Amino acid sequence: MWSAERRQSYADSTPDTRMVASKCGLYANRNANADHSCVTTRNQDPMTIFFTSGTTGSPKMTEHSHSSYGIGLTVNGRYWLDLTSSDILWNTSDTGWAKSAWSSIFAPWIQGACVFVHSMPRFDPTTVLDTLSRFPITTFCSAPTAYRLLVQHNLTSYKFKSLQHCVSAGEPINPEVMEQWKRQTGLDIYEGYGQTETVLVCGTFKGMKIKPGSMGMPSPAYDVKIIDKHGNALPPGEEGDIAIKAKPTRPFCLFTQYIDDPERTDSTLQGNFYITGDRGIVDEDGYFWFVGRDDDVINSAGYRIGPFEVESALIEHPAVVESAVVSSPDPIRGEVVKAFVVLASDYVSHEPEKLIKELQDHVKKVTAPYKYPRKVEFVQQLPKTVSGKIRRNELRKQEWGKA
Template identity: 35%
Template sequence: MNDQYSELYPTYQWFVPSQFNIAQACVHRWAENPLEGRRIAIFHENELGQREVWTYSRLSETANQLANGLTKMGVQPGDRVALVMGQRPEAVASYMAIFSVGAVALPLSPLFGPDGLAARLRDADARVAIVDSSTAPDLLQAQIQCPALSQIIALEFQHEATIPWRSLLARQTTVFKTLATKSGSPALLLYTSGTTGAPKGALLTHSALIGNLPGFVASQNWFPQKSDVFWTPADWAWTGGLMGALLPTLYFGHAIVGTLGRFSATRALEIMERYRVTNAFLPPTALKLIMQEVPAPREHYQLALRAIAAGGESLGPPIFEWCHAALGVAPNEMFGQAEMNYLIGNSHKWPVRPGSMGRPYPGHQVAVLDARGKPCAVGAVGEIALNRYDIHGHPDPILFLGYWRNDAATQSKFTGDWCLSGDLASVDQDGYYWYAGRADDVFKSSGHRIGPGEIEDCLLRHPAVANAAVVPKPDSTRGALIKAYVILSSGARERDAQALQKELQEHVKSRLASYQMPREIEFVDSLPLTSTGKIRRHVLRAREQQRSAIPAKAAK
């Protein structure tokens, strides 16, 4: 492979206009041209298999109607407007309407439930919420705990406390002049996924979309190409689904597929076949399910995939190798978070090293820092950090403004001009990053520093393992034992548990250092996950701490 990284990275220059609005850039500018306005923006399919197509013109007109409605409801620039909908065209129109009036979109996952929704709505002080039938009952329960939330716009749901979507839009004109926002104006309030505790609201600017583009283009093997069609099962309320799929696809004027209903491996493959999907963002959790349920997909499906980006969790060599062999695509791992997305990753423009996170994407000055905030030596593990400025001294537009009404948390995120990610990695002599786990997931066992990611990847290489999570179990002698929670693949569930535990232990011991072998393995039916599919290891750690405390209390 021709390595073009040394040419691309140092020559990249940011161009961020003084005025920039996501709605104008992603939808309205395409609709202004009658020919481009007829292009397909969204292919949509609901859980019943019913399908519809939205053009850029229809999307723009619907967004304008809703923008007029929001204005008449008193929504002002800077107000937070919550959006709790699945992957549907009306959700995209809602985003664009919120941006058009200069308000701040507050995307919330339908999976949060009443209490999770209430906590975020209350913290954001949201005035208005837009929901569909699947989330409206939960939101009405949440509203009781949210005094500022006075108006709810509901699609396909009737209740005296809501404003019907269709009635509101029917009274509005399809013409609206988008507010000329400054590129640094707030546009999105994205709450962190809560892998390590209470979620915090990361406030992003309109120009954050520009900051995402280099990584998006590279991770999708230079998107867009002619006839490119995008799809992701990731919730459009999550950073990966929104900034890694929906908004960049629309920015380039291409079509994205939106789907409602539960994820399954077969349905995912059917969707990619039916819509001739060329580009996808697939979280490792989704890839694991496809790998387990349909190990040879190209024998059953005619796929058009040319690029896959994966993020949210470390991809790991087993999944990488399967994608390359079974899907015919080398997946591009990418790393980022709500506060600063698309920092590091792979692309077909430079060689991929299986198991590596890749290299910093053009436009971003990234380093691994030690405890003193200094760059680590080659091969040493430290914390991944992004500098406020690129290598040319220009501000990086991808960086968030700060945590919503939480100055202490914002300040603790930085050391000088470096924004700390909370994720650990090492860098090899060629500039490739190698993930070592979350800083708060790493623990010590018998004096050895244990990162769960490497052990989990090793377990996943065993055919009996569908998924795994590694956490510390308190131990008076070693400080902590390595414990693995394992979900078995369908073909291994009837096997003897004790024999299988020994087999998995030997599997790890023969491939990693002996001290990395799990001393205990617990077979479970599921793992605690965030709404974005990340393993909530802190829940498992707390479970082990609680279990360890029970005998001590009983002995007193």
């Protein structure tokens, strides 16, 4: 049943908007094919195989069961996407990736929500903003890369009459991007954290206080801890592995295996925990904070530096559109922070050395003096996976002569 406000939004919509709503089945019942018959499956029977995104190495073939994704993604739809049967969800993820299964198939279908689809050869910010203005989309799900591109436009010139809930996942979203989106649209971005191997691990859920930069709290599906290398839970404020309790009972929504790779499958378990491969901390309020992939954390003269914090500091500066931070060899410190920076068009002609010093001083001011990038390289674009995640491993290999 639509609310009075949503009925009015539909009444005010254009004919092509109503056509989409009709095809979504919001008010039209379709008879099932008479030849269709269901096949009985067991909960652990294989259902899907997705490749991981390949941000830190070669993609892995990840098997999920009828239970892990078929039922497990209920937590995504009900708690994080906050979907009801009255909602229209647009998820911009390409259909080849697990995020599409998360937010374009199982989560919305389980909740009875409508799935909006837009065919775009490539991500185009203007098309996305026009679409959010034209159609009665209530929930928007996209990657941080997309939001970073969207906030480069004047969002105040668009009116999102139906949009109520915005979420982001795939990699951490910079607090500065969240602030710009909120300031120009009046809408918050609710971050979610998970992997191809899992359903939602942590999230900021509707009604929760948003702590920009935090991935939120554990989802109802998992018991999440920050642990040391021995599998012991760490207290608030101490960095460790982000891990999910997997013994004595393995969560039903966790992946089954990496296909034809039992050794790698077994390597994900440490003591009683499934190890995500990500580093983080938990604060006194129970909010989790991402530090970086285990391979991405930079150890410079004994200091451990997470690339995400430095990248977030850089993007606060008006000169920076995007940045990627990796380790770079150094004869004294072992390794140092290096930043690859995509400049805003207004700053491309600025004197490089002066601008580098300005960016370095900015990072020192908003983080800590030892975290600033001692090396900065301006680039036209950053290497990304097909799903839009930054391939820091490619930049790191380039720095260490392993490309």
